[in-house]
Amino acid sequence: GQQLNQSPQSMFIQEGEDVSMNCTSSSIFNTWLWYKQDPGEGPVLLIALYKAGELTSNGRLTAQFGITRKDSFLNISASIPSDVGIYFCAGGISGTYKYIFGTGTRLKVLA
Amino acid sequence: GAGVSQSPSNKVTEKGKDVELRCDPISGHTALYWYRQRLGQGLEFLIYFQGNSAPDKSGLPSDRFSAERTGESVSTLTIQRTQQEDSAVYLCASSVSSGARVAKNIQYFGAGTRLSVL
Numbered sequence: 001g002q003q004l005n006q007s008p009q010s011m012f013i014q015e016g017e018d019v020s021m022n023c024t025s026s027s028i029f030n031t032w033l034w035y036k037q038d039p040g041e042g043p044v045l046l047i048a049l050y051k052a053g054e055l056t057s058n059g060r061l062t063a064q065f066g067i068t069r070k071d072s073f074l075n076i077s078a079s080i081p082s083d084v085g086i087y088f089c090a091g092g093i094s095g096t097y098k099y100i101f102g103t104g105t106r107l108k109v110l111a
Numbered sequence: 112g113a114g115v116s117q118s119p120s121n122k123v124t125e126k127g128k129d130v131e132l133r134c135d136p137i138s139g140h141t142a143l144y145w146y147r148q149r150l151g152q153g154l155e156f157l158i159y160f161q162g163n164s165a166p167d168k169s170g171l172p173s174d175r176f177s178a179e180r181t182g183e184s185v186s187t188l189t190i191q192r193t194q195q196e197d198s199a200v201y202l203c204a205s206s207v208s209s210g211a212r213v214a215k216n217i218q219y220f221g222a223g224t225r226l227s228v229l
Binding site: 045088 | 115
């Protein structure tokens with residue numbers, strides 16, 4: 001099935017460092033969501049974006065809805081060990097409730 | 112319950128057998144989704160139900176896969192004559208259809224059913 005391109009695929013960072021990841025598509029979306037998945041669990045919503053150019057924060061997390069509506073970015077500041085997990089973006093298709101998910105970014109934080 | 116509930120949490124089956132996976136969405140959520148997640152990969156859309164509308168089955172990989180949902184309640188994903196490549200985690204999500212912007216289109220996921228086909 002269709003999946004969006006996420007980069008990087010994986011990251012190893014030191015605790016306290018900032019993290020950036022992005023999601024790109026050839027299609028336009030009207031909603032972007034960012035999820036985190038821990039091992040053995042379902043994805044949990046982090047941030048939802050509804051408008052091109054929108055910048056939204058949730059604690060140490062900041063996400064942006066790209067101005068072209070074809071991409072989105074997630075930044076994590078001052079990473080901590082519990083940030084470990086897989087981060088997924090999801091683009092929402094206009095006029096439907098259907099989402100296309102990214103391939104995921106696997107984050108590992110070294111204490 | 113408060114969240115999306117899926118059962119069983121783990122299922123081991125022999126190749127060629129049929130399996131049924133169950134999803135209980137959040138009460139009041141009109142939309143329900145099924146995804147497949149192969150080991151180390153992202154979420155692959157399978158099917159979604161929206162109220163009483165015809166389901167979008169465009170993601171089902173073959174005619175061995177089918178899903179049903181009665182009204183706005185429980186959904187069952189059935190895989191017939193399972194193959195080893197069907198081994199994956201099957202995730203269910205639900206969302207509320209609402210005029211409230213913050214709640215619109217946001218999917219809440221269950222913990223998934225891990226299917227292993229031997």
